[in-house]
Amino acid sequence: MARFFKYKSVADLAAENARLGIDLRFSDDFSPLAAPATVGPQTVGNRWCIHPMEGCDGEPDGSPGELTFRRYQRFGGGGAKVVWGEACAVTDDGRANPRQLWLMDKNKPAYARLVAECRAAHRAENGDDADLLFGLQLTHSGRYSYRRPVIAALDPLLDPRTVADKSTGATVGSDYPLVTDDELKRFVDDYARTAKLAAEVGFDFVDVKQCHRYLLNELLGARSRPGLYGGDYENRTRLAREIFQAIRAAAPGLILATRLNGYDGIPFHKEPDGAGAPDAHTGAAVNGWGLSAADPLVPDLAEPIRWVGDMQRLGVRLVNIALGNPYAQPHFGRPFEYPPPDGYESPEHPLVGVDRHFRIAAAIQAAYPDLPIVGTGYSYLQEFLPHAGAANVRDGRVTFVGVGRGALAQPDWVRQLRAHGRLDRTRVCRTFSYCTALMRAKNHPFGQYPTGCPPFDKEAYGAVWKEVRGE
Ligand SMILES: Cc1cc2nc3c(=O)[nH]c(=O)nc-3n(C[C@H](O)[C@H](O)[C@H](O)COP(=O)(O)O)c2cc1C
Ligand code: SF4
Structure with missing residues (x-):
């Protein structure tokens, strides 16, 4: 198995960058990361964002569980000034797993506790929380429900890769019924209702999730769909537009955000030698978002850039750029050193994947310099992620630096940086993918194992990891 990450210094990484002919940038001056930014009406105290990351540890009724509370205390205390709460379903049928969060009227007090504890931890460790933004990602999982x-x-x-209907056994194919226009229309109320509840329990923003090939992302690329919500650009963006408008009416003070795929890509599979390779395809993909018509392996940002502008006019004030589909080609979304169990060895140097993330976010930021954009892809850089973040913020390539897995391994990295000028090297995410492996582990009485970082958060996940591995 090829291993890539052997870098001991920024100079090593810069040399690899030159060798690969990519455009990673690094800076030792971290001051751009400490500068405040403005999101809608709010001042945000620094340029760090914790990405949305499901812990798959909710209660069956959709309330946060004890591990969920723990995670947001740790995230709140960590020092990042944007905490992007994880995927939370707007209907039971739209949950991706039986432990996914699902906010309802009857579990509002538990969510109010989640917000209060995150903010209290932030105050305790970082002083003021007036410049902390805490949001919630609203989702319908679509084909992954x-x-x-x-x-x-x-x-x-x-x-052919989509899991069959659990009750009927029906598999997805040409005779599987598409969700109807009327059913889609009803989701508008589900999003608006859940957004209003999110505002009432104290979240500062909601993210209308349009990434990772869940429902609203699939609709963006639904060129072959007939009717009101498929075909041309206007139709494919219609449901999201209706949702943004409904949320603005239902929760006027709430900041509107979105996590948007810049590029979907197509599925990859594992070759006999373990390497990843794109599934056989001919020319244009039937459906998909941000793909070049000539070659779906090449991004085409014309529509994503147009859509970000239209969303800004609809009142969206914060956009987090994601890539790919975690089930179909994990290397696009989460460049890794060790693949997840349902994955494959990285078919490209993972730094090329990091560069893809940075370039796509930078192109969208360049098109809208005044709209705060959150970038993705930093955890692969391990202890050098602050150097890349600082250079990207300095150069206006992003407004916020989003950290996913790195925050599971070391949730207090911003405080570490403040106190010591560097990350704690004993707790840096090494992109081992154990967290993704736990997400894929379903053989649990609740139908889903919780996930976190077994190597660097043994206290909570050491035993869970052993159980899943049958040790
Ligand atoms: C355990 C886990 C859970 C995740 N859950 C979500 C989620 O709820 N919503 C989302 O948009 N992305 C989710 N992601 C993707 C991350 O937000 C992020 O995009 C990805 O890990 C790449 O960033 P990184 O390289 O900093 O880890 C998840 C990732 C992991 C590892
Ligand atoms: S399990 Fe921990 S070290 Fe491994 S990829 Fe996930 S966060 Fe990183």
Whole structure:
């Protein structure tokens, strides 16, 4: 198995960058990361964002569980000034797993506790929380809903990989019914209702999730879908537009945000030698977002850039750029050193994947210099992620530096940086993918194992990891 990450210094990484012919940038001056930024009406105290990351540890009724509370205390205390709360379903049928969060009227007090504890931890460790933004990602999982796939548009490459309907056993293919326009319209109320609840329990923003090939992302690329919500650009963006408008009406003070795929890509599979390779395809993909018509392995940002501008006009004030589909090609979304169990060895140097993230976010930021953009792809850089973040913020390539797995391994990295000028080297995410492996582990009485960072958060996940591995 090829291993890539052998870098002992920024100079090593810069040399690799030159060798690979990519555009990673590094800076030792971290001051751009400490500068405040403005999101809608709010001042945000620094340029660090914790990405949305599901712990798959909610209660069956959708409330946060004890591990969920623990995670947001740790994230709140960590020092990042944007905490982007994880995927939270707007309906039971839209949950990706039986432990995914699901905010409802009857579990509001538990969510109010989650917000209060995150903010209290922030105050305790960092002083003021007036400049902390805490949001919640609202989702419908579409084809990845665990009870039954909700399919917006058929996809010849993804359909055979999609888990069958649990109750009927129906598999996704040409005779599987598409979700109807009327059913889609009803989701508008689900999003608006959940957004209003999110505002009432104290979240500062909601993210209308349009990434990772869940429902609203699939609709963005649903060129083959007939009716009001498929075909041309206007139709494919219609449901999200209706949702943004409904949320603005239902919760006027709430900041609108979105996590948007810049590029979907197509599925990859594992070759006999373990390496990843794109599924066989001919020319243009039938459906998909941000893909070049000539070659779906090449991004085309024309529509994503147009859509970000339209969303800004609809009142969206914060955009987090993601890539790919975690089930179909994990290397796009989460450049890794060790693959997840349902994955493959990285088919490209993972730094090329990091560079793809940075370039796509930079192109969108360049198109809208005044709109705060959050970038992704930093955890692969391990202890050098602050150097890349500082250079990207300095150069206006992003407004906020988003950290995913790195925050599971070392949630207090911003405080470490403040106190010592560097990360704690004993707790840096090494992109081992154990967290993704736990997400894929379902053989649990609740139908889903919780996830976190077994190597660097043994206290909470050491035993869980042993159980999943059958040790
Ligand atoms: C355990 C785990 C859970 C995740 N859950 C979510 C989620 O709820 N919503 C989302 O948009 N992305 C989710 N992601 C993706 C991350 O937000 C992030 O995009 C990805 O890990 C790449 O960033 P990184 O390289 O800093 O880890 C998850 C990732 C992991 C590892
Ligand atoms: S398990 Fe921990 S070290 Fe491994 S990828 Fe996840 S966060 Fe990083």
